[in-house]
Amino acid sequence: MAATSGSGQAPKILLAKPGLVTAGKFNRGGAGGVDDESASLRSRLPSIGSLNLLSDSWEFHTDRFLPFLTDNTDFTVVGVIGPPGVGKSTIMNEIYGFDGSSPGMLPPFAIVSEETRAMARHCTVGIEPRVSAERIILLDTQPVFSPSVLAEMIRPDGSSTVSVFSGESLSAELAHELMSIQLGVLLTSICHKILVVSEGVHDLNMWRLMATVDLLKHGIPDPSSPTISHPQSSNLGSEKENKDKVQDVGQEYIAAPVFVNTKLQDQYITPRNVIQLKKALTQYFSSSSFIRSKCQNTDKENQVSSGSLDQQSDDTDSPLLNLYLIPSKNPDESSRAQYASYISMLWKLRDQVLSMSSPRFSRAVSEREWLKNSAKIWELVRNSAIIAEYSKTLQNSGLFRR
Numbered sequence: 333m334a335a336t337s338g339s340g341q342a343p344k345i346l347l348a349k350p351g352l353v354t355a356g357k358f359n360r361g362g363a364g365g366v367d368d369e370s371a372s373l374r375s376r377l378p379s380i381g382s383l384n385l386l387s388d389s390w391e392f393h394t395d396r397f398l399p400f401l402t403d404n405t406d407f408t409v410v411g412v413i414g415p416p417g418v419g420k421s422t423i424m425n426e427i428y429g430f431d432g433s434s435p436g437m438l439p440p441f442a443i444v445s446e447e448t449r450a451m452a453r454h455c456t457v458g459i460e461p462r463v464s465a466e467r468i469i470l471l472d473t474q475p476v477f478s479p480s481v482l483a484e485m486i487r488p489d490g491s492s493t494v495s496v497f498s499g500e501s502l503s504a505e506l507a508h509e510l511m512s513i514q515l516g517v518l519l520t521s522i523c524h525k526i527l528v529v530s531e532g533v534h535d536l537n538m539w540r541l542m543a544t545v546d547l548l549k550h551g552i553p554d555p556s557s558p559t560i561s562h563p564q565s566s567n568l569g570s571e572k573e574n575k576d577k578v579q580d581v582g583q584e585y586i587a588a589p590v591f592v593n594t595k596l597q598d599q600y601i602t603p604r605n606v607i608q609l610k611k612a613l614t615q616y617f618s619s620s621s622f623i624r625s626k627c628q629n630t631d632k633e634n635q636v637s638s639g640s641l642d643q644q645s646d647d648t649d650s651p652l653l654n655l656y657l658i659p660s661k662n663p664d665e666s667s668r669a670q671y672a673s674y675i676s677m678l679w680k681l682r683d684q685v686l687s688m689s690s691p692r693f694s695r696a697v698s699e700r701e702w703l704k705n706s707a708k709i710w711e712l713v714r715n716s717a718i719i720a721e722y723s724k725t726l727q728n729s730g731l732f733r734r
Contacts, residue, residue, distance in 0.1 A: 383396045383397065383460070383461075384457060384458045384459055384460050384461075385397060385458065385459040385460075385461050385471070385703075385706075386458030386459035386473075386515075386518075386710070387457070387458050388457045388458060388484070388494075389494065390458070390494045390495065390496060390511065392706070392707045392710040392711075394703050394704060394706075394707050397461050397703060398700060398703060398704075400461075400463050401463065401469075401698075401699035401700045401702075401703055402467075402698070402699050402700065403698040403699070403700060404467055404698060404699055405696045405697060405698050405699075406467065407467040407468070407469060407699050407702070408467070408468050408469070408524050408525070408686075408690075409468075409469045409471065409522060409523045409524050409525075409702070410424075410427060410468060410469070410470050410471070410523060410524065410525045410526075410527070410685060411459075411470075411471040411473065411519040411522075411523040411525075411526045411527070411587070412424055412470075412471070412472055412473060412526070412527040412529060413473055413476060413515060413516055413519055413526065413527070413528055413529070413538075413541075414475065414476065414527075414528065414529030414530060414538060414592075415475050415476055415477045415478065415529075415530070415531070415535075415537065415538070416444075416454055416475035416477075416478045416480065417444065417475075417531070418529045418530060418531045418594050418595070419529065419594045419595070419658070420456075420472060420473070420475070420527070420529050421439075421441035421442060421443055421444070421455075421456060421472055422443060422678070423527060423529065423592065423594075423658075423678070423681065424440070424441050424462075424470050424472045424527075425439040425440055425441050425443075426678045426679070426681070426682045427468070427470060427681075427682050427685055427686065428440050428441075428462060428464050428468070428470055429464060429465075429466075429682075440462045440470070441456070441460065441462065441470075441472045442455045442456070443455075454474060454475050454478055454480045454481060456472050456473060456474045456475070457474050458473070458474055459471050459472070459473050459474075459515075460472045460473075463699075467699070468686070469699065469702075471519065471523065473515055473519070474515075476511075476512035476515065476516075476538075476541065477512065477537060481508065481511075482504060482505070482508045485504050485507065485508065486504035486505075487504065490503050490504060490505075491503060491504060492504040492506075492507035492508070494507055494511070495507075496510045496511055496514060496714070497510075497714065497715075497720060497723070498714060498715065502723070502727075503732050505732045506723065506726060506727060506732040509726065509732070510719065510723055510726075512541055513541070513544055513545060513548060513719065513722075514713050514714070514719065516541060516542060516544075516545035517545050517548060517549045517552060517713050517716075517719070518706075518709065518710055518713050519587065520545060520546075520549055520586050520587045520589075521549065521552045521553070521554060521555075521585065521586075521587075521709050521713070522554070522555050522587075522702070522706040522709055523587040524587055524588065524690040524691065524692070525587055525588050525589075525590060525685060525688070525690045526587045526588070526589050526590070527589075527590050527592055527685070528542055528589050528590070528591045528592065529592045529593075529594060530591070530592070530593050530594070531593070531594055531595050532593065532595060532596065532600075533593055533596065533600050533605075533609060538591075539591075539613070539616055539617075542589065542617075542622075543616070543617065543620065544722075546586070546617075546620045546621050546622065548716070548718050548719050548722055549584075549586065549621070550584060550718065551712075551716070551718065552709060552712055552713060552716065553585065553709070553712075554585035554693045554694060554709075555693060555697055555701070555702045555705035555706050555709060556693035556694050556695045556696070556697045556701075556702075556705070557585075557694060557705075560705050560708040560709060560712070584621065585691060585693065585694065586621045586622065586691065587690070587691065588622075588654070588688070588689075588690040588691055589622050589653065589654065590654040590655075590656060590684070590685060590688070591613055591653060591654065591655045591656070592655075592656045592657075592658060592681065593609075593655070593656070593657050593658065594658040595658070595659075595660045595661075596657050596658065596659050596660060597659075597660060598659065600657070601657050601659060606655075606657060609655065609657075610652050610653070610655045611652070613652075613653050613655055614651075614652050614653050617653060622653060623651070623653070654684070654688065656677075656680075656681050656684065657677070658674070658677045658678065658681065659673055659674050659677060660674070661674040662674070
């Protein structure tokens with residue numbers, strides 16, 4: 333842990349999980365990989381799950397993270413969502429500004445080791461928070477569409493060990509599906525920016541998930557909303573009341589998405605392919621809240637940053653969504669050109685995310701208020717009538733066991 337200077341008490345900065353700082357070899361260019369000895373040590377250390385905002389039991393916890401936050405109101409919240417192994421934690425370490433050249437420090441977010449990957453496990457559980465010296469609150473999340481998450485929550489009879497809705501028992505497959513949606517709804521409600529990470533160019537699962545999140549999020553306010561600051565009842569008010577108050581304030585809040593495609597082969601990162609992919613992405617979300625939010629926060633910087641290409645705005649009427657392409661990291665370090673390209677793209681992604689404009693909450697809140705109100709928003713998500721109705725529709729579809 334470290335501290336920064338300033339007026340009054342210096343804010344604490346969460347660098348890594350307590351007890352996990354040890355000697356290891358890291359280099360910034362190799363942000364996607366930690367040396368075998370350090371990775372092996374980390375995998376043997378006990379899990380400190382109580383630090384997580386969202387635990388493996390799908391409960392929101394604030395006590396452990398609260399001491400790392402301040403009454404500062406000038407902060408940015410960046411979340412990430414995506415399937416296993418696409419590089420979510422690597423990207424978040426880069427945005428944090430982790431410098432692997434400093435000896436004796438592990439990255440803020442654990443990177444999946446070869447041992448963990450071979451055992452088909454995941455290393456991020458629920459939501460793991462970190463806060464940087466620049467007061468950027470980073471939320472790394474457990475993978476969606478993850479067989480290892482499903483394997484950990486399924487009972488012999490097929491039911492779920494995790495209760496995604498209060499007091500309701502569901503099959504593990506259905507609960508696993510709903511967890512991804514709830515996670516997306518929470519992040520789009522409490523973050524300023526959300527990274528949506530996919531692997532390659534042909535995986536549309538994350539696009540479909542975020543379209544579903546946009547469909548089911550309505551009625552969930554942001555962390556500064558009066559509807560959660562002064563709840564009138566234990567259930568934080570009815571969903572209809574929340575919707576009415578949102579409409580009175582104006583456009584419903586939703587975080588600005590940055591779609592990131594990782595592990596791309598060189599042939600896909602051409603000007604023509606990038607432009608076509610960006611047009612397809614914008615067309616797919618043409619009627620979504622993401623586009624409406626983008627229209628309100630349009631600037632030239634955000635429209636032309638994609639991959640390694642400085643593109644000109646094309647003839648699309650609506651502003652293009654943020655899309656960034658990360659090439660595959662060449663395991664052969666002798667191929668310095670591609671290796672440098674992978675590194676430079678991570679650096680450029682970090683620069684874009686930190687400099688891009690994003691929606692602001694309806695009023696200024698402190699970091700501590702944000703955290704406490706985010707816990708209340710999670711209860712709204714857990715008790716959402718819209719998501720519960722969607723669950724019933726999926727259950728009646730026959731796609732999931734009962």
